[in-house]
């Protein structure tokens with residue numbers, strides 16, 4: 001697991017290191033400069049032409065320290081210190097006076113020379129407003145060099161990218177490589193910031209883990225190696241009941257595919273037994289394509305007793321994929337939410353029905369806390385939350401947390417970067433796997449399926465986060481094989497199987 005912080009949290013960590021632990025700020029800055037140096041070292045030679053654009057805060061201080069490290073190796077860099085040098089931060093001022101002592105020239109304006117590498121140290125996490133004036137000119141100059149082929153390296157975060165939201169404040173540097181200091185910031189991974197960072201590497205600069213004292217940062221993320229520790233062991237003595245009985249309520253007359261994709265994924269993700277409740281028209285297809293599933297089909301109104309029995313049988317209910325919003329679907333959702341305690345994953349039309357029907361909202365409010373996982377895309381989310389798209393996009397994490405708390409549900413807010421919020425104010429999970437090829441029909445049905453299967457053996461929030469992570473990773477594998485344009489949701493489902501196969505093999509090797 002990796003922490004992802006906001007600028008405020010990063011400042012608090014810096015302060016803890018400096019004030020409570022007594023690590024001098026200049027030591028942290030030296031570590032920052034050394035980190036950048038180690039990342040660019042491979043490209044350095046005596047003939048390389050480097051420009052460093054530094055601001056007046058500590059991000060600029062990192063740049064000045066880097067210039068000194070380069071000079072030590074006999075490499076000259078043109079340094080452009082932009083802004084009012086009367087107002088330098090303390091550490092930036094100290095770095096400047098060291099350079100002066102060493103006879104290293106610092107310029108106040110950028111020259112029209114050519115550079116192989118441009119290092120952006122104008123602003124880091126201290127950016128608080130839109131970039132204008134001389135700073136805007138500097139950002140544009142850096143981007144101009146980038147367009148002409150210079151390697152652009154951003155220190156901590158590209159100047160102009162808001163570290164908390166990934167939004168561009170006025171204008172922003174487009175980097176090839178971003179050396180993030182100590183922690184990734186939300187702005188590195190949220191769009192559009194993510195596109196401007198290029199490749200992001202995080203370097204430890206020696207700040208002690210101050211989150212352990214009970215105060216957690218806003219976000220966390222999984223890395224591939226974390227998954228081995230999270231996925232449940234499969235009990236060698238287990239039977240099909242052990243691995244979860246999943247009830248899938250999906251697929252109206254013209255939406256058999258949703259039930260099929262989701263159902264297949266549920267079984268491919270390790271669930272023991274699957275029962276599908278679907279419209280009668282889907283019966284033949286599902287029996288043919290997924291003979292492993294039990295099935296109850298309804299023609300006209302579903303038989304309440306049959307539905308009730310199926311709900312009672314299940315460990316987990318996955319509901320909503322392609323069920324439509326007609327009265328049959330509404331009745332099914334009423335029955336699912338009424339019992340109020342079974343673990344449930346609700347997707348697509350299930351969410352649209354909740355957004356439409358006050359009686360379903362009431363039932364969801366009464367449901368046992370933390371037992372339901374909602375998986376809305378932005379359109380479904382804003383209908384559920386009753387807010388506009390612009391409002392939601394302003395701060396998705398905030399609104400996801402708010403609704404998760406209100407309904408007592410886990411909410412996986414699907415988007416280019418999916419966020420998962422829990423009802424109990426835990427850190428928000430920020431997903432870093434996946435690609436735009438996954439914006440394809442049926443991809444959501446696959447996600448609901450994998451989360452449903454994992455819910456049988458993992459705690460709800462973990463099941464949702466892990467499901468989102470694996471779904472993205474499988475999407476990346478599918479994109480590699482099929483290409484982002486041509487990949488299908490069923491390719492993601494197939495890769496999930498491969499992924500889980502590899503995971504099991506890895507685990508067995510380690511035993």
Ligand SMILES: NC(=O)C1=CN([C@@H]2O[C@H](COP(=O)(O)OP(=O)(O)OC[C@H]3O[C@@H](n4cnc5c(N)ncnc54)[C@H](O)[C@@H]3O)[C@@H](O)[C@H]2O)[C@@H](O)CC1
Nearest residue numbers: 014028029057058059123124125126127128129130131156
């Ligand atoms: N002790 C620390 O705090 C450390 C900080 N480090 C570096 O310092 C950075 C944070 O330093 P700072 O907090 O000094 O912030 P920055 O260096 O990011 O910039 C802050 C300065 O820019 C001004 N500013 C903000 N937005 C502006 C705008 N749009 N136009 C003009 N001026 C603007 C602020 O008023 C402030 O004077 C990190 O990103 C990292 O690179 C590292 O050296 C490690 C240690």
Ligand SMILES: [K+]
Nearest residue numbers: 120123157159
């Ligand atoms: K920067």
